[in-house]
Amino acid sequence: MKETGIGEFEEVILLLVGILDQNAYAFRISEEFESQTGRSISIGAVHSALERLSGKGFLTSEMGKPSAGRGGRRKRIYSITASGRRALTASRDFRISLWSQFPDFSVDQLSFVFN
Amino acid sequence: MNRSSPPSLPLRFFRWFCHPDYREDIEGDLIERYLKTLELKGYQNAKRQFIWDVIRLFRPGIIRSMEGNQKLNSFGMLKTHFKVSVRNLIHYKSYSAINLLGFVLGLGIAISLFWIVRFERSFDNYHTDxxxxxxxxxxxxxxxxxxxxxxxxxxxxxxxxxxxxxxxxxxxxxxxxxxxxxxxxxxxxxxxxxxxxxxxxxxxxxxxxxxxxxxxxxxxxxxxxxxxxxxxxxxxxxxxxxxxxxxxxxxxxxxxxxxxxxxxxxxxxxxxxxxxxxxxxxxxxxxxxxxxxxxxxxxxxxxxxxxxxxxxxxxxxxxxxxxxxxxxxxxxxxxxNPYNDPFNYYSPEWLLDWLIYIAVFLLLIACVNFINLSTTHTIVRRKGIAIRKILGSNRWGLLTQFIVETGVLVLISIVFSAILAATIISYSNQFFHTNIPVASLTSIDFLILCASLWSLITIIAGIYPAISITNFRVLAAFQKSVASGKRSPIAIRQVLIAFQFVIAQVLIVGILIGTKQMDYLFSKDLGINHENVLMVNIPEPDNTLKRERFRQQLSLHPAVKGISYGLSTPSASHSSWWAEFQNSRFEDRLLARIQFIDEKYLDFFGMKLLAGRKIQPTDTAINGALVNEMVSKAMGFNSPEEAIGQSVKGWPGTFRIIGVVANYHSESLKENIIPHVFAYRPNRFFTANIRIGTENEAEALAAIEKYWKDLYPDNYFEYDYLSDALNKYYESDQKFTNFLGLFAAVSILICCLGLYGLIYFVCIRKTKEIGIRKVLGAKIESVIATLSRGFLKPILISLVVCIPVIWNLQRSYLSNYTFSIEFNWNIYILAALITVIIASIPVFLQARHSAMKNPVDCLRDE
Known part of the structure; x- marks a missing residue:
């Protein structure tokens, strides 16, 4: 969306990175995505999205420790930057404001956790 | 097969195309997924999934850039070489311009020549089988x-x-x-x-x-x-x-x-x-x-x-x-085939071969130009090369840079010369009697020709300068020395100049000889009077009445000086009639040309009667015929009178000789004089030869046309001038001479371009030296002499070297003609003078310009 600069898919990826925290690498993210949404996705798509978000400045990455399960190859762990957080907040606030303006979906049915 | 590691072929493919920065972690992800699927769904599914993943990874964000990384980046280097070449070309404008001009001229002509020869050699090869x-x-x-x-x-x-x-x-x-x-x-x-x-x-x-x-x-x-x-x-x-x-x-x-x-x-x-x-x-x-x-x-x-x-x-x-x-x-x-009476036109092989040789020579001159100029000029680039060497470039990289630079220059030249060639070809149809369809220039073959020439010239012209420029010691480049440059390039440069001028000199002599020979051919006395003769076709050959009426009418006209009928003119290049004749005194059967003539023919054309009497209408019945001297000589007679009364048996019949005519040239001057038999056959009088006075030519023409059309209303009036028809013999020679003129001019131009460029850059380099000399008291003339000496020496050498070449060439050229001019060394001297004068112009001009410069300006250059 224009306001936040990320699309729906990228937003989901960004959230998953936040959720997975220390385990936020491409393969885990794709697995989580599949289990959460039921859509299957290729590693390449995830990887491209992660690169794009890094390019926009919403993510940073670091190489982690090698592990046996990956044939000794290291993982690249992604984490959200401050501007990534701002983008997510902006997106959430925008959604909430729209939803609350819609009479049938009024506020008192939902509960949030504020940070 | 170890199933716990993924299939190797897709993995290798992935490693090849993947960007190295991402490779490790994506590979890890791939392996993790593979192992998981292997566990959950079995080997086949895991394998399929892996391959599908690799394929899905073949996308723009992940594929490595073609420029490569540190170890292997030839493509990246080519890009920089290209950029640097273009910048250099723009920066050193005069150097680029001179080279470009030389190449465009040389290549333009070479391309047109190759194209013309290709066309001429392609005749009738398109028929199946x-x-x-x-x-x-x-x-x-x-x-x-x-x-x-x-x-x-x-x-x-x-x-x-x-x-x-x-x-x-x-x-x-x-x-x-x-x-x-x-x-x-x-x-x-x-x-x-x-x-x-x-x-x-x-x-x-x-x-x-x-x-x-x-x-x-x-x-x-x-x-x-x-x-x-x-x-x-x-x-x-x-x-x-x-x-x-x-x-x-x-x-x-x-x-x-x-x-x-x-x-x-x-x-x-x-x-x-x-x-x-x-x-x-x-x-x-x-x-x-x-x-x-x-x-x-x-x-x-x-x-x-x-x-x-x-x-x-x-x-x-x-x-x-x-x-x-x-x-x-x-x-x-x-x-x-020179003996074929062509339906279209005749294109001699020797002409085509020579065109190819000349094209190659012009290309060589242009390449030599480039070699000379670049070895001189790019000495200014030494610092840049030295820095590249210090930074770690190997010899190969430097060579590539210069070859790319040459390639870019040649590429630009090829584009312009293709345009020049197209222009030449479309005009050549007018000047050189060729007939190439201009549409053929857009074919693939033309592109292939240009592309191959481009690669060939780049390599030929670029190799030597590239090698010599990159071949020096780094420190020397950073030392300010007056005499930068080794001894040997100077000697080679002079050899190259001499070589160029030999070619130009030969071409100039060639055009001089060619022109002289053409003049000779057109003006030589053929033994017949062919002044102001109009040839008109006569239809209805069986109708003697009409024909004689035409003659009578015309004789009354003041502008008509004479009229005679015959099969054709004495010297026609088309539709000549031949037959073999026998006589006991001939060594073998004699092939003779047959000419049917009327009683006025001999006088009209000024053909001398050596013995016997002239032909008359009654000779048809008694088969009386005239022959020329060649026939009586073939019979072994020393004097023509002896031939009278002899008979020759052949076609269209057996003739009794009633007179002998002096020899004349009936074929082109490339051939010998041939035997002739003249008979009176009015039903073969296809041509009327009419001599008209020069003062009232148009009037005469109009009258002739009117009388003709009145007599032959159902026919088409056509006429030709005899002198034009005679010149047709020498069409290909004329073509060749025309070409030669163009080549001589272009070659000397290219050579002078080269000279000009050379001396310009040498003067720039020697600015300090000139300044010091002048300060020490040298006169301008001696400075000019110093500067020019190095250039005039090779020209003089070339004048000497080309003597044997010219001797051989003029012999083989003139031997084509049975009747030709004598080769005179005056021609050579004239050509030498021309060359020296034209070549001296750029040399002296530039030397004088440099010699006149204020020493103050030169010596300030620190």
Missing amino acids: SDRIYQIMGMEDGQNGSQIPSGVIYTLNTQFPEVETAVSVHGYNPQVIEVSGQKFKMRNSYFVHPEVLEILDISWIAGSPETVFRTPDEVIIDKPTAERLFKLEDPIGQTINFDNEFTLTVAGIIEKVPANTEFPFEMIIPISRHPWKNDLRNDHWGGGDSSFKGLVKIKEGSDKSSIEERITNIARVQKNFDYDSLSFVPINAVHH
Whole structure:
């Protein structure tokens, strides 16, 4: 969306990175995505999205420790930057404001956790 | 197979295309997924999933950039070389401009020449099975001819199973054709055996070889003719009246034949309709018109020479057969055969070979220019090269840089020279009598030619400078030394200049000789008076009354100085008639040219009668004939009187000699004088020769036309000037001389460009030296002398070196002509003077300019 600069898919990826925290690498993210949404996705798509978000400045990455399960190859762990957080907040606030303006979906049915 | 590691082939593919920065973690992800799927769903699924993942990873964000990374980045380097080359070209403008100009000139001409030669060598090679198609030529000891009697064709068709088909083709143009009451002139009309349509490839618009010529009254015309005669109407079924003799019905239309053929059919008529019935007889083995030709196509696998031998043996036995032997000339060589009476035009092989040599030489001159200039000029680039070396470039990288730079320059030149070549070719059709369809320039072959020339020239011109420039010691570049540069490049430079000027000098001498020879050819006394003679065709040859009336009317006109009838003019290049004659005193049968003349012919053309009497109308009946001196000499007589009374037996009959005429040149001056037999046959007086006074030429012409049209209203009036017809002999020589002029001019121009560039850069480098010399008191003249000496020396050397070359060349060129000029060393001196003067101009100008500079400006350069 224009306001936040990320699309729906990228937003989901960004959230998953936040959720997975220390385990936020491409393969885990794709697995989580599949289990959460039921859509299957290729590693390449995830990887491209992660690169794009890094390019926009919403993510940073670091190489982690090698592990046996990956044939000794290291993982690249992604984490959200401050501007990534701002983008997510902006997106959430925008959604909430729209939803609350819609009479049938009024506020008192939902509960949030504020940070 | 170890199933716990993923399939190796897709993995290797992935490693190849993946960007190295991402490779490790994506690979890890791939392996993790693979292992998981292996566990959950089994090997086959895991494998399939892996391959699918790798394929899905082949996307723009992940594929490595072509520039490569540190270890292997040739593509990236090429990009920088290209950028640097372009920048250098723009920065050093005069250097680039001079080189560019030299290349554009040299390449432009070379490309046009290659293209022209390619066209000329492509004649008639487009027919299917052209390697089995031949034109038959009659061989007679240096007087070969293209006339082939019908007897040969008939025999080939009936007695030779190896022959697929043999045909006669006679190029015979009507005096006039008539369509719906309108009169037209028709050229390129041919009487043929219908089988020729199967031998030669023709594109049909209407009709086909099977449907046409069911009856002998049909005709095929080509599209432009159809449009000219019938405008927009459908031509099929319409009638054309031929020469007021017979009517033909249009039965087929063909496309205009391509430009590269010796058979430019515009109108095709079955030979059975030919008016010369005698020539069509199957037992006719005698002489005739050189445009009456024979073609033969042999079956696959047949032996051409055995067929030649056998038909020759059969023919020699026949009475009246003129030639010594018959020879089969491949159809795509006919265009280059000097003895063929061409339907289109004759293109001598020697001319084409020379064009190629000259093209190559021009390219060499341009390359030499470039080598000289770049080895001199790019000494200023030493610092840049040194820095690259310090930063770690190897020799190969430096070489590549210079070759790329050369390549870019040559590429730009090729673009301009292709445009120049296109212009030259389209104009060449006017000046050089070639006939290349301009559309052919857009073909793939042209691109291939340009592309190959580009690579070739880049390498030839670029290799030496690249090697020599990158071959030095780093420190020397950073030391300010006055004499930068090794000794040997200077010597090589002089050798190269000398080489260039040898070529230019040879070309200049060539054009001088060529022009002189052309002048000689056009002005030599041929032994006949051909001043102000108009040739007019005479239709209705059997109608003596009309012809004499025409003569009477014209004789009364004040502007007409004389009129005489004959078969043709004494010296006609087309349609000459030949036959063999026998006499007991001849060593062998004598091949002589036949000329039919009226009683005024000798006086009209100023032909001297050496013995006997002139010819008269009564000589037809008694078969009296004149011969020329060659015949009486062949009989062994020392004085022509002795030949009188002798008889010569041949075609069209046996003649008794009643007089002897002085020799004259009836062929081009490339040939010897040949024997002639002159007879009086009024029914063959096809040409009227009319001499008109120069003062009232237009009046005379108008009168002639009027009288002619009054007498022959159903025919087409045509005339020609004899002097123009005579010049036609030398068309190819004239072409060659024209070309030579262009090449000489261009070559000396390129050489001077090179000289100018060289001296310009040398002067720049020697600025300090000049300044110091002047301060120490040197006069301007001595400074100029110092600067120019290095350049004039090689020019003088080249003048000496080219002497043997010129000696050889002029001998072989002039030996083409039986009658030629003598080679005089004055020509050489003139050429040398021209070269020296033209070459000195840039040298002195630039030297003077540098020598005049204020020493203050030069010495401030620290």
